[in-house]
Amino acid sequence: MDYLRIKIFVDSTADMAPDWFEKLDVDMVPLKVIWSDGTQEDDTRNSSELMNFYEKISKTSELPKTSQPTVFEFLQKYRNAEQSGYEGIVVLTLSSKMSGTANSAATAAKEAKIPVEIFDTKLASSVIPLVARRARELANQGMNPKEIVQQLVIDREKDKFQAIFYVSDFSFLVKGGRVSKIQGFFGTVLKFKVGVWIDKNGEMIPFGRTRGKSHAYDMLIEQSGKYIPFGSKVILCMVHANAEAEAKELLEKMKGKYEVVDASFHMTGKVITTHVGPGMCGFGIEVV
Numbered sequence: 001m002d003y004l005r006i007k008i009f010v011d012s013t014a015d016m017a018p019d020w021f022e023k024l025d026v027d028m029v030p031l032k033v034i035w036s037d038g039t040q041e042d043d044t045r046n047s048s049e050l051m052n053f054y055e056k057i058s059k060t061s062e063l064p065k066t067s068q069p070t071v072f073e074f075l076q077k078y079r080n081a082e083q084s085g086y087e088g089i090v091v092l093t094l095s096s097k098m099s100g101t102a103n104s105a106a107t108a109a110k111e112a113k114i115p116v117e118i119f120d121t122k123l124a125s126s127v128i129p130l131v132a133r134r135a136r137e138l139a140n141q142g143m144n145p146k147e148i149v150q151q152l153v154i155d156r157e158k159d160k161f162q163a164i165f166y167v168s169d170f171s172f173l174v175k176g177g178r179v180s181k182i183q184g185f186f187g188t189v190l191k192f193k194v195g196v197w198i199d200k201n202g203e204m205i206p207f208g209r210t211r212g213k214s215h216a217y218d219m220l221i222e223q224s225g226k227y228i229p230f231g232s233k234v235i236l237c238m239v240h241a242n243a244e245a246e247a248k249e250l251l252e253k254m255k256g257k258y259e260v261v262d263a264s265f266h267m268t269g270k271v272i273t274t275h276v277g278p279g280m281c282g283f284g285i286e287v288v
Helices: 018-024 047-059 071-083 101-109 125-140 145-157 171-175 213-225 244-255 270-276
Strands: 006-011 026-029 032-034 040-042 065-067 088-093 116-120 161-167 193-198 204-210 233-240 259-267 281-287
Touching: 006 071, 006 101, 006 125, 018 026, 018 125, 026 071, 032 270, 047 270, 065 270, 071 088, 071 101, 088 101, 088 125, 088 145, 101 116, 116 145, 125 145, 125 161, 125 233, 125 259, 125 281, 161 213, 171 270, 193 213, 204 213, 213 244, 213 281, 233 244, 244 259, 244 281
Parallel strands: 006 026, 006 088, 088 116, 233 259
Antiparallel strands: 032 040, 032 065, 161 193, 161 281, 193 204, 233 281
């Protein structure tokens, strides 16, 4: 049986290691970072460029703004896929609660000549590579774009995917407006590592605070256990913003609680780093 040739797109908040793009036949539509002097740059997956960005943003007195891809940029990507012989497209976007990227993708889809289905993951960062892996798995089973997205919706409702992390400087999230201050929660919170979870509505919710790396690891694992029972078989995408050693330590602790069938490491891109700050560490997790 001949299956449709399906292209998968993610936006650049999908903190996906470079080798995953080729492995999963995925392309990226970049968001942009706009500095206070008006200069702007595309989000990227180049590791040396990301390391330079981590250093630059840790020293800046004024955080840059970020902007979503335009409708035209999405449409260009769709047309390139069509011209390359693809017969359908699945677009995986970060949560629509955090950005209008899904709306841009959907508007562009109306002009495409091949079927395009948009999936608002209601997630962000390193869990989206796991959604992309799942989408490719479904495509390889012969599903068309609409069927793939229908199954991803079912997976999402079953809590198959979770994104949990901590930030080392909570001011980035507050300044970026991505979380709201909860009265009585924060206080001197900027001196703590703050646990953040993306809930079912696609919003980033602070759930705890602690001092020290080891306590922070335990805080994330305890939160994970509320949604994914310890002992489950899982795939992990460990993510960090210039905190690789912490991501490795966290993985070892996770292995003590879950049957980890696969694990990989991913760096945060420029846009995610702008909102969470250097020192962020966590994971995307998928139940298998």
